Amino acid sequence: MTTAVATSTGTAAVTPRSNGPSGPAVWVRGVRREFAGRQVLAGVDLDIAAGEFVALLGRSGSGKSTLLRILAGLDTDATGKAIVPERGAVVFQDPRLLPWARVLDNVVLGLRARDARAQATAALAEVGLAGKERAWPATLSGGEAQRAALARALVRSPGLLLLDEPFGALDALTRIRMHSLLRDLCRRHRPAVLLVTHDVDEAILLADRVAVLTDGRLSLDEPVRLGDVRTRANPEFAALRARLLAELGVADDEAEQVDTEQQDGSGRGDIERVEGR
Numbered sequence: 001m002t003t004a005v006a007t008s009t010g011t012a013a014v015t016p017r018s019n020g021p022s023g024p025a026v027w028v029r030g031v032r033r034e035f036a037g038r039q040v041l042a043g044v045d046l047d048i049a050a051g052e053f054v055a056l057l058g059r060s061g062s063g064k065s066t067l068l069r070i071l072a073g074l075d076t077d078a079t080g081k082a083i084v085p086e087r088g089a090v091v092f093q094d095p096r097l098l099p100w101a102r103v104l105d106n107v108v109l110g111l112r113a114r115d116a117r118a119q120a121t122a123a124l125a126e127v128g129l130a131g132k133e134r135a136w137p138a139t140l141s142g143g144e145a146q147r148a149a150l151a152r153a154l155v156r157s158p159g160l161l162l163l164d165e166p167f168g169a170l171d172a173l174t175r176i177r178m179h180s181l182l183r184d185l186c187r188r189h190r191p192a193v194l195l196v197t198h199d200v201d202e203a204i205l206l207a208d209r210v211a212v213l214t215d216g217r218l219s220l221d222e223p224v225r226l227g228d229v230r231t232r233a234n235p236e237f238a239a240l241r242a243r244l245l246a247e248l249g250v251a252d253d254e255a256e257q258v259d260t261e262q263q264d265g266s267g268r269g270d271i272e273r274v275e276g277r
């Protein structure tokens, strides 16, 4: 994916080259963005290695989606420098399927390979949607529609997968299934991943690294070292969670409240057990 990020001297291309086999897949330096004189990104630096999964947390309005859109090439008014893989794909909270096209046609859209339909069929099977090829998007559940969106992203073999709160609109049980699916897909396809999420637990369960965006910069960027099995019962999990919540400015009692609400609402605190990556 070639992203045009403007520099202070004008529109500067982001070179479509890779950073070489030993360089990061994503290389971002000093990226800034302001809207109507208000600076939202104030010099973001970020590296993501090939195959690495980074989760990005931040308060609402902190600029997470702005950064993701810049890396996706959807916002060319930022300044700074970024090199991203040539092939990228984005999944948003809303699956954004074309309502007038059947599921398979949504996945195929824009694919130029000769065997595009076969590839799309395989991608749908991979996300558990075999048999839904001819379904209309309106007949899919929220989770199924989001799986179709994942299939549409993965069939492009992206070097960078950008996810903006992809599970935010799903119920808790569906979200758990989607976590497991996403983890498996990322293990198989090994894209660099940037997942924007509000959910601290989701970030810890899925990511190799978690970053926090505060006042326009990454105020924390920490590897997740939780071994092979990630459960909320792990004291390391709780410690990292507390650090991240503190960085997000959530007080201890508020954090407890979030915990209680999550467990009351869905039992997630008890049943989600995830193998580490």
Ligand SMILES: Nc1ncnc2c1ncn2[C@@H]1O[C@H](COP(=O)(O)OP(=O)(O)OP(=O)(O)O)[C@@H](O)[C@H]1O
Pocket (backbone or CB within 6 Å): 035, 036, 040, 058, 059, 060, 061, 062, 063, 064, 065, 066, 067, 198
């Ligand atoms: N096109 C735009 N024009 C004006 N302001 C914008 C635009 N896009 C984003 N902003 C502002 O930039 C700030 C960051 O927005 P952004 O959507 O990146 O936040 P976010 O961290 O993704 O928030 P959330 O967690 O609520 O999704 C917000 O104050 C928003 O109003």
Ligand SMILES: [Mg+2]
Pocket (backbone or CB within 6 Å): 064, 065, 066
């Ligand atoms: Mg956002």
